[in-house]
Amino acid sequence: MTGPGAVHPADPDGHGILLVDDEPAILESLELTLTPEHRVFTAGTGEQALEILDKEDIALIIADQVMPGMTGVEILEQVSERSPRTIRMLLTGYADMDSLVRAINEGRIYRYLPKPWDPDELRMNVRRALEAYQLAWENTQLAGALAEANEKLRAENLYLRGEVESRYSFEGVVGDSPAMQRVFDVMKKVSETDATVLLTGETGTGKDVIAKTIHYVGPRKEKRFVAQNCGALPDTLLESELFGHKKGAFTGAHADKEGLFQIADGGTIFLDEIGETEPGMQVRLLRVLQDGEIRPLGSSDTRKVNVRVIAATNKDLEKAVEEGRFRDDLYYRLRVVEIPVPPLRERREDVPALAHHFLDRVAHRMGRELSGFTNAAMDRLCSADWPGNVRELENEIERVVALAGDERMVGVEMLSEHVRGGSAAREGTVAPAIASEPNMALAVEALKRHMIVQSLRDTGNKTRAAERLGIPRQSLQKMIKRLEIRDAEIEGEES
Ligand SMILES: Nc1ncnc2c1ncn2[C@@H]1O[C@H](COP(=O)(O)OP(=O)(O)OP(=O)(O)O)[C@@H](O)[C@H]1O
Ligand SMILES: [Mg+2]
Incomplete structure (x- = not known):
């Protein structure tokens, strides 16, 4: 930023322009050319110019090269140190070509204005310089805002990650x-x-x-x-x-x-x-x-x-x-x-997170590709009773992984008999399982399974079972597949 109290109006014309020349007539004429449109400051010496620069928001400085004290190039050199973003222009006659070329080559000035100047050309150059200044200013603002937004996002991400982690686990x-x-x-x-x-x-x-x-x-x-x-x-x-x-x-x-x-x-x-x-x-x-x-x-x-x-x-x-x-x-x-x-049966909502936790750990340890559970397998895990609680679930997953071939997902057929049966199948009716199932989605699944198995048993074929259930045969087919209902279950071997 430029000097203290720097104000940066969005309008480029609001920025200050500082004119430096030891000849009052030239200063006055420059001022007259630019004043209607811009905020103009004038200085008769380099020292005065630097004082103003420190106090005001100066977007552009135009300095005459030939002056008794500091030369224009010297002033602009100081400006580039004190207020690097202020655009620097040198006003000079052709006679001083040497110092002009040097100043341009060394990057100390943005443009030079030949003396005598054409007012329209001067106005145009000034406008361009102010636009360049405005753009540079907006860029730094944007970069700042971007950096701030990034920092905020990063902090938010960290927070969210912490939230997610602490939601599903507390230190493991x-x-x-x-x-x-x-x-x-x-x-x-x-x-x-x-x-x-x-x-x-x-x-x-x-x-x-x-x-x-x-x-x-x-x-x-x-x-x-x-x-x-x-x-x-x-x-x-x-x-x-x-x-x-x-x-x-x-x-x-x-x-x-x-x-x-x-x-x-x-x-x-x-x-x-x-x-x-x-x-x-x-x-x-x-x-x-x-x-x-x-x-x-x-x-x-x-x-x-x-x-x-x-x-x-x-x-x-x-x-x-x-x-x-x-x-x-x-x-x-x-x-x-x-x-x-x-006990685990009183917090069945934990089963999916625990099952995944153990699967990830054990599969990694045993070098298996298993990365998840089919819906039906997860249903069974969630509805099992787990008298040995989390330890039993952990052992079950270990067993599944140890016995797995090249499967990607754990399916119902990979689970132990007693887990596969679930409490519903063991009790021969779904009602107790539904009654004790606090999770609505799981209860609905259990009810669907029960109704499908029951009507398949009673009717002996899918078309009639679907009719009785009041659903299209294809839907029944899909549900049987999704719930992994096997023939053995329909034939009642599992209950
Ligand atoms: N919430 C959980 N998150 C991750 N792992 C768990 C969790 N609860 C239990 N376990 C794992 O389950 C197994 C049994 O847990 P733990 O030994 O702490 O049970 P316990 O209550 O001390 O049982 P016991 O009364 O038989 O000593 C351990 O391998 C443990 O790492
Ligand atoms: Mg213990």
């Missing part, structure tokens, strides 16, 4: 159902705190991955995340694993051993299957949670540790407390924040 934990979105919200909040978290939910729902994610998105991520399955070891061994032991604490304790609580100091310990712990262990855990103190087996000293505890169970802990198998004080300490992870 996949799920776009409202239920999982709520889980993600809580995960985000608790990850920033040290609060003890209790994860509850059926086997395979993702408690392990959620525990890890809470650790790795939080401020403790630089420190260790350690996990211990509390149901896997007899009490003494579990105690030694968690709290460490002194040499000779028990038969086989040949050396001092650090416990997981110490290893995880500053980090997180994940106590899986917390419901399986014995009463003695429950007391020791209560002490860590209350006082942050551990005592290695065989030692008389206690040590302070700073460990964040995340516990998990697929048992009903509340019931265990009622029945006296689990200490209520420990239970309340553990469930400062409880995150119930819903």
Whole structure:
């Protein structure tokens, strides 16, 4: 931009023109030629000219070459430094051809005006110069706007990508159902705190991955995340694993051993299957949670540790407390924040995203081309019951990929028998599946499938089945193909 307070009216005539000449008569005559149309400033010396240049928005400067102080070329040289976009013209007689040629060659002037000048030609040259200035100005404005728009778009893209990613997953934990979105919200909040978290939910729902994610998105991520399955070891061994032991604490304790609580100091310990712990262990855990103190087996000293505890169970802990198998004080300490992870059948909307997630991963690992599922196969995956939850779905996809040939898509025939049958087929009627299906599209598909199979069974041929269904035979044909309804199903072998 030119000097301070630069105003750039869209009209080229609004820009300032600066005339520099030591001869007042010439200045006056130039001014008269240009004034009716333009904003004209005049200066008798180079110094004056530069002062005006600093204050005004000068699009064009016309300087006389021969002057007592600075020459025209010298003035224009300064102008090109102070206001590079101002268009520079030199007014000169033929006598000074040398300096004129040099100035042109060195790119310091835009054009020279011969003395004496023809007023019309002068006006035309000035107009062209102003248009050139205006164009250059508009270009920089546009380039600026473009750069700004690009930057905005880039930021928006990043934001959108983040949005999409966070909509379908949270740091690798996949799920776009409202239920999982709520889980993600809580995960985000608790990850920033040290609060003890209790994860509850059926086997395979993702408690392990959620525990890890809470650790790795939080401020403790630089420190260790350690996990211990509390149901896997007899009490003494579990105690030694968690709290460490002194040499000779028990038969086989040949050396001092650090416990997981110490290893995880500053980090997180994940106590899986917390419901399986014995009463003695429950007391020791209560002490860590209350006082942050551990005592290695065989030692008389206690040590302070700073460990964040995340516990998990697929048992009903509340019931265990009622029945006296689990200490209520420990239970309340553990469930400062409880995150119930819903079973997969209660969030079937997650199945497509999860299935694709596993397919991509496994197909890549096994070098297969499989890139998706047929609609019918996805329907079956979505309507299966998945008692083993996400783990079972993951295993199913692994199995499919391992057994696949050169198929591109996973079709119904590639799924395991029990998945293929779906709950509807198993129960022999579609009604319960529809009643429990929260997703309208899936319920409609299930109903279509049921009606088609039923009328084909009852009528024994497609023409009559189509008549009974009140649809053209071709539509029926298409639906049978799309839903991948096989003869075996119609013959009732699968129900
Ligand atoms: N939301 C999810 N996104 C991606 N993968 C998941 C998700 N939930 C579970 N998984 C995967 O499913 C498998 C089982 O999950 P995980 O081990 O966390 O279940 P769990 O609840 O701890 O089961 P258990 O009670 O049997 O210990 C793992 O391989 C895990 O990576
Ligand atoms: Mg687990």
